[in-house]
Amino acid sequence: MNSKLNKIAIVDLVGRGNGAMDYYDLALQSGFEKSNVDCYIYSNFKENEHCIKVFVEERKSSIQKVLNYLIGYTRALFLCKTKGIKVIILHYFQGTVQDLFPYLLSKLLGLKTIVIVHDIVSMANNDIQAMKELILIKFSDHLVVHNQFSKQQLQEVISGKRKDEISVVHHGAFKQLTDDSITREIAREKLGLSSKAQYILFFGKIKSTKGLDVLLNAMPKVNNDINLIIAGNPWKDDFEKYQSIIDKFELQHRVILNISYISDQDREYYFKACDALILPYKEIFQSGVMLMALSYSLPIVASDLESNKEIIRHEENGMLFRSEDSEDLAGQVNNLFADTKLLENVKGNCLKTIEEDYNWDKIAKQYIDISN
Template sequence: MRIAYLSTFYPFRGGIAQYNASLYHQLARNAEIKAYTFTRQYPSFLFPGQSQFVSSSDPADTIPSKRILDSINPLNRHLAAKEIQSWEPDLLLSKFWMPFFAPSLGKVSKILHKKNTKSIGILDNVIPHEKRLFDISLIKYYLRWQDGFIVMSEQVLDDLHQFVPNAKYEFFPHPIYSHFQPNIPLQEAREKLNIPPNKKVLLFFGFIRDYKGLDILLNALKLLPQDYHLIIAGEVYGNFNKYQEIIDRLQLQSSITLLNHYITDDEVPGIFSASDVCVLPYRSATQSGIIGVAYQYNLPVIATNVGGLQEMITPYNTGLMVEKIDPTELAKTIEQYFNKNLKEKFSANINLFKSKYNWENLAQAILDLYKRILSQ
């Protein structure tokens, strides 16, 4: 079986590329696979971060991908499809996380569909967090040319059914990452970050965007006792000014370790090893790859009950949910976690999630879905 995997791969960086690399390796054990990626992924107006590309200091997974697809040049799509078709794949696999990519990915799927190549879309989201004009038309176009779907949360499945009521799909939450280096001792990790060993350490990790609610967490931190400490680790989309204003106004400087840049793979073990809990104070969500990173380090999660976040936490008793998106409620839940000493219990429970939702099982779910598509 031949699988063409068209998505974000090296030299691009970030969680999407890391997800694709992990799945690529697993699929390669049971099929022939080629990775294809973008010549241009985002135009600058859609990517307010520092860079879309891996830096020389970041030891990225250098998947041997071929750069063929320009996301915004319609004249390029036939050429990209022709390049993939020349290999005669049985399956085209793509990843969908925002409508912007629908015209390019959807067109390639459409062309290959006419050549009897089946298409499966891995859906991070169907309806985006930050909505724009024409989203619905773009979403419909991409979904139309997929034969099946991998959905990561019930929220995504519900959204999919709004557009494709009879969709063929496999439900599979975001797997646990396994490519990062292992934990280091807590004391060593905190020494590297200049955090006192007796602090109760919260972690906010990943790209900083409005819907992720860092401002909510900062206001909650002000309500907590002085022995709490927050690590903010991630690159901001836009600028950090509004968060810095909150930090200054609430005089939180001494209670925060700020790592406001793209976090390289080498930095990840120390950050997670230094933390007692990962906090996701999101205003909206479907699922989260951050939970997959936290679980690699057996780090429990406190999250607002939005989208599909609870599906990765509540059934496995690996963290706490905050029912109201509010600093006071978040602060109360954080104190509950520490006052009841829940870290050890939740950390042990994470192993159940790890055994079920790993990359091997995801690869098998994709192959099973492909067989089901062929049979029907």
């Protein structure tokens, strides 16, 4: 591209809702605007004048979902063309026949596509390899992943092709979402929690790869004065199997459940009220919840997956335990709460981590460099 970038668009089907991609889009938009690049968001929400609602948030029937998909992407991409936008950002989560559509249409309209590959392998296990290769090899101009682990995995998936067209650009943090007027005391009162007890938090979508079973199996060995809060709704998973572990170990008095979609306001309360976040993931490419916790200076205990280790440094800005090892998880939680100095140091280093490495203004500049 010969001319300097002055306009860019983010086209996002997920947007506001269970995926909470609106946080991501708006933060990246803000970064672009600070670099004097007009950024338009085509999604299912309207937050400002550069947000254009082209998708419907609630789709009930299968036909409605397909029409929403086709009409929304068609409208968004033609609007980009009309506005003279030459570069668009697309979010990639899976490779199916339907997912091919926006990439093919972008090519036909002559739009340059920067594709953020969030999940190298679909969490819904519905990838079609041929479609995946068409999207990631033929119909994308540049691929972006959030860490080195994802880059290595992606290169394996596309057989080492396009090595020079894959960039690592961090997922930003969410300090802009925190509400300083909400204190720990206010949050605990709102949630009906004890002002003196200790609480650890499991937050977000509940699915098998998130390892909630690992955490629940650890609870009998976690100190008795530490309680667990589970806040989130199941996604292609049955909570009954987790309830059976709670019943088996008679944990009802130590486990507080809110098995539902968590609003922004309640998210604020949970992250302010709790003493640590637990991420017992068995598989993950990048955790937005982890970056959210760092933004709240909430200490993290996470499984030692490669993607987690690129952010969490053990006993510096969080704690790591052996993946799928409930006993080690319990030990790390107990160690963190037993050492007040360690707990305070970890809290202090959370914000330093996001300010140095996960700043949206710096991230937007990387996308501008890619676009130019």
